[in-house]
Amino acid sequence: MDKKKIIKVALKDDFKCECGNQSHLDGFYPCNEDGEYVEPSPSWKGHYKCDSCDQIYAPTNLGFLF
Ligand SMILES: [Zn+2]
Numbered sequence: 001m002d003k004k005k006i007i008k009v010a011l012k013d014d015f016k017c018e019c020g021n022q023s024h025l026d027g028f029y030p031c032n033e034d035g036e037y038v039e040p041s042p043s044w045k046g047h048y049k050c051d052s053c054d055q056i057y058a059p060t061n062l063g064f065l066f
Contacts, residue, residue: 006033011048011059021052031056 009015016022030040031049035056038044048057 006056006058008058008060010061017050017053017055019050019053021050026052
């Protein structure tokens with residue numbers, strides 16, 4: 001599986017993925033840098049993955065939760 005490019009972005013409630021997904025549609029879920037879903041734990045770095053296209057986002061506003 002190709003390693004996805006991680007996009008840095010300021011996430012907010014109305015954030016829209018490049019595939020058109022939004023938090024109230026398929027949504028975004030916490031993941032690690034490899035795109036594996038994780039629980040939001042202290043070791044989690046704040047990455048989110050689009051549940052529709054698997055794009056990984058690294059929020060520049062850490063601590064943001066959908
Ligand atoms: Zn997407």
